[in-house]
Amino acid sequence: MQKSIITITLCLFLHLLSAQNVMTPExxxxxxxxxxxxxxxxxxxxxxxxTTFDIAENTSSSKYYSIPLKGGDATEVExxxxxxxxxxxxxxxxLKLISKAIKxxxxxxxxxYPDLDKADVQIYNDLMYRHWDTWSDGSYNHVLxxxxxxxDTIDIMEGQPFHCPTxxxxxxxxxxxxxxxxxxxxxxxxxxxxEYAKSTNTDIFAYNLETKETSNLTEGRMxxxxxxxxxxxxxxxxxxxxxxxxxxxxxxxxxxxxxxxxNLTANWDGTVGGYAWSENGKKIYFTAATGGTxxxxxxxxxxKSKKRTxxxxxxxxxxxxxxxxxxxxxxxxxxxxDMNHARELYTVSLLNGKMKQLTHVNDDIYDNIxxxxxxxxxxxxxxxxxxxxxxxxxxxxxPAKKYPALLYCQGGPQGALSQFYSFRWNFQLMAAQGYIVxxxxxxxxxxxxxxxxxxxxxxxxxxxxxxxxxxxxxxxxQPFVDEDKLGCVGASYGGYSAYYLAGMHEGRFKxxxxxxxxxxxxxxxxxxEELFFVNWDLGGPYWDKNNEAAQKSYxxxxxxxxxxxxxxxxxxxxxxxxxxxxxxxxxxxxxxARTRGIQSxxxxxxxxxxxxxxxxxxxVWQREFFGWLSETLEDKS
Numbered sequence: 001m002q003k004s005i006i007t008i009t010l011c012l013f014l015h016l017l018s019a020q021n022v023m024t025p026e027x028x029x030x031x032x033x034x035x036x037x038x039x040x041x042x043x044x045x046x047x048x049x050x051t052t053f054d055i056a057e058n059t060s061s062s063k064y065y066s067i068p069l070k071g072g073d074a075t076e077v078e079x080x081x082x083x084x085x086x087x088x089x090x091x092x093x094x095l096k097l098i099s100k101a102i103k104x105x106x107x108x109x110x111x112x113y114p115d116l117d118k119a120d121v122q123i124y125n126d127l128m129y130r131h132w133d134t135w136s137d138g139s140y141n142h143v144l145x146x147x148x149x150x151x152d153t154i155d156i157m158e159g160q161p162f163h164c165p166t167x168x169x170x171x172x173x174x175x176x177x178x179x180x181x182x183x184x185x186x187x188x189x190x191x192x193x194x195e196y197a198k199s200t201n202t203d204i205f206a207y208n209l210e211t212k213e214t215s216n217l218t219e220g221r222m223x224x225x226x227x228x229x230x231x232x233x234x235x236x237x238x239x240x241x242x243x244x245x246x247x248x249x250x251x252x253x254x255x256x257x258x259x260x261x262x263n264l265t266a267n268w269d270g271t272v273g274g275y276a277w278s279e280n281g282k283k284i285y286f287t288a289a290t291g292g293t294x295x296x297x298x299x300x301x302x303x304k305s306k307k308r309t310x311x312x313x314x315x316x317x318x319x320x321x322x323x324x325x326x327x328x329x330x331x332x333x334x335x336x337x338d339m340n341h342a343r344e345l346y347t348v349s350l351l352n353g354k355m356k357q358l359t360h361v362n363d364d365i366y367d368n369i370x371x372x373x374x375x376x377x378x379x380x381x382x383x384x385x386x387x388x389x390x391x392x393x394x395x396x397x398x399p400a401k402k403y404p405a406l407l408y409c410q411g412g413p414q415g416a417l418s419q420f421y422s423f424r425w426n427f428q429l430m431a432a433q434g435y436i437v438x439x440x441x442x443x444x445x446x447x448x449x450x451x452x453x454x455x456x457x458x459x460x461x462x463x464x465x466x467x468x469x470x471x472x473x474x475x476x477x478q479p480f481v482d483e484d485k486l487g488c489v490g491a492s493y494g495g496y497s498a499y500y501l502a503g504m505h506e507g508r509f510k511x512x513x514x515x516x517x518x519x520x521x522x523x524x525x526x527x528x529e530e531l532f533f534v535n536w537d538l539g540g541p542y543w544d545k546n547n548e549a550a551q552k553s554y555x556x557x558x559x560x561x562x563x564x565x566x567x568x569x570x571x572x573x574x575x576x577x578x579x580x581x582x583x584x585x586x587x588x589x590x591x592x593a594r595t596r597g598i599q600s601x602x603x604x605x606x607x608x609x610x611x612x613x614x615x616x617x618x619x620v621w622q623r624e625f626f627g628w629l630s631e632t633l634e635d636k637s
Contacts, residue, residue: 021395022369022432024429025429027369028429029615029619030053031342032052032362033343035048036048036323036325036333036345037080038084038085038325039326040083041085043329044068045067045083046067046069046333046358047065047066047080048359049064050063050361053615060615063076066083067345071356071358087172087176089177090181091181092177092181093182095147095181096146097145097146097177099143099165100144101140102140102141102142102157104140104159104161107123107136108122109122122135126192127193127197127531128192131529132169132529132580132609133168133577140162140163141164142155142156143157143175143184156184156186156214157186157188157207160190162188162192164187164188170187173227173229174226174227175228179230182209183206186228187202187225188203189201197531198245198532198535199244199245199532200224200244200245200249200532201224203217203218203219204217205217221242221261222244223241223249224240224241224247224249225239225241229277231277231278231301232279235256235301239253239254239272240253240254245532245536246457246532247533248454253272253286257303257304257306264299264311265311267308269449270446272287273286274323274324275287276327281301282300283299283300284299284301285297285314286324287321287322288447289446290313291388292376293317293318293419293447294321294416294418294419295317296315296321296332296334296348297311297312297314299311299312314332314350315348315353315355316353318376321334321335321336322335322420327350330351331349332347333348334346334347337421340366340372340374340421342421342423344358345359369395372395372428373392373397374390376388377475379440380470381463381467382467387467388441389439389441389474389475390417391437392430392439393431393436394432394434394435395431395432397480402479402481402482403436404435404629404633405436405475405476405482405486406437406438406486407468407509408489410439410445410490410494411491411495412444412445413537414445414446414456417441417442418447423618424621424622425491433629435487436480438471440468440470442464442471443455443456443464444457444464458537458549460493460553464497486633487510487629488511489513489625490514491516492518492581493518494514495514495517496514497517498517499514499519499589500562502559502570503562503566510568510633511568511569511632512568512569512571513570514570515573516573516578517581517586518581519588521557521559522554522558522560523585525538525542529580538553539553542554563592568598569599569600569628570589570599571600571625572589572590572600572601573586573602573603573624574587574602574604576604577607578609578610579609587602590602603621603624
């Protein structure tokens with residue numbers, strides 16, 4: 001009986017999909033979100049999880065599965081412990097590494113004044129009192145060594161006001177065992193307060209369990225040093241940026257050869273994403289942006305010869321290789337997306353780069369809707385360069401018709417605009433509602449050389465704004481684009497772009513949407529938490545009158561100085577716990593727009609940060625997004 005009910009329900013669901021025929025906000029939230037765990041220790045299968053959302057309950061849940069490495073049917077796994085290797089456990093001693101928040105500072109009024117136990121106040125003496133979406137409670141992430149048999153623990157960072165995993169996004173990749181089983185290798189930023197806020201100088205340290213001593217393995221390397229790992233032969237690699245304070249610096253792959261730090265990607269005009277050692281320790285595979293996509297690359301480990309070889313691209317195609325799961329022989333397991341498909345597991349032949357889809361979590365949905373056409377166009381910029389621009393057309397696109405178009409402005413500002421699949425800024429969904437989406441790889445994006453990536457710093461309102469306009473102008477000249485129905489949308493730096501373009505677009509756009517965008521560069525400097533970002537990208541503090549680059553940012557490139565030219569409807573979206581681009585940015589923009597009599601609306605998500613994470617909030621976001629476009633674009637005659 002239960003099987004019959006399930007069958008009937010599935011048939012009704014597939015019928016509903018067929019009736020919808022295109023992606024919708026509700027359907028997007030029904031997709032299973034695939035995450036990799038790893039290849040099993042016997043090299044026969046891959047363990048992965050699928051997260052699904054219950055819209056009614058506003059919750060999510062995950063199930064774990066095993067699928068044969070050669071392909072086939074997946075089976076649910078109740079407990080994968082022991083099936084995949086655990087890098088947190090030492091193969092030598094059996095000791096385990098965990099991370100835990102350790103309370104060191106008193107910041108609550110009731111902690112400082114115990115007799116006032118009902119006081120509701122926080123007391124801080126220095127910066128970094130809040131980070132990303134969380135106020136400091138006086139705790140620091142520390143790495144602990146645990147003996148599973150006795151439950152005895154050692155805090156290898158005891159008493160230190162530093163974080164590992166690093167804040168705000170660090171995880172287990174920040175620490176690992178040395179193959180000798182007697183050292184813990186970990187990354188941290190040994191700075192506090194103002195210096196912490198200004199610096200990206202993390203280092204990799206080694207803690208010796210016998211001597212209780214800690215040594216800095218990357219002394220003198222001034223930028224980010226992260227993600228340490230060892231080959232099976234005991235060689236350490238890590239990711240490193242050269243310059244302190246520049247979070248989007250070229251990310252290089254470093255190996256330790258007899259005490260010398262050898263940069264394997266120094267002469268390569270790109271920046272490394274994630275990486276993994278090969279099984280035999282002779283190669284390192286890594287992901288990187290290139291030409292509007294993300295692909296798998298390989299570089300050889302030179303060994304004692306220290307003779308570096310060239311870097312080879314393993315995969316090619318109109319997709320993103322988003323992560324490396326593991327290797328067995330000539331097969332690598334990776335995760336992959338494109339603008340029409342959410343993340344799935346694939347195998348890659350390391351002999352020829354050919355890929356085979358391993359998991360098929362969302363096939364039933366995608367097989368029953370019409371997909372978008374995704375086109376890679378080349379646009380000439382105002383300074384004579386060639387720029388890649390992704391164009392996503394509505395399903396069943398008819399060139400004989402006219403369509404409204406959206407200019408999508410990417411965040412970062414140094415974020416790759418590749419074949420990603422977002423569950424909020426979803427191009428497939430936008431196109432399915434009848435819009436042509438124009439997504440240019442403007443200045444400031446990785447995948448087109450270091451110079452192209454770096455150009456945007458201290459030039460926020462400069463060449464890249466012209467790049468945006470070049471892309472939308474090239475498309476609006478096409479006979480199937482309705483140039484009277486153009487919108488401009490974006491988040492973070494993309495939200496800044498919407499605010500800035502609103503003051504200089506010369507009538508091109510009929511609607512703007514800005515999510516968590518930077519509106520007032522002065523108050524942004526005064527309230528954001530990671531000062532290294534604004535110091536580098538804006539040129540420094542607004543009060544430094546002798547700093548020409550900074551003064552240009554705070555005057556010429558500040559959206560608040562161009563509000564007098566605003567004359568176009570704008571939807572403003574703001575997260576209440578976004579401390580990177582704090583709430584005042586959205587409130588200031590909305591107040592300016594309404595005071596000037598411009599059609600506008602603000603969506604305030606009190607408990608969301610720089611993103612929208614909760615299911616029902618996500619649906620509200622999408623309904624308001626498309627509702628606003630309908631009001632301001634589609635209803636215009």
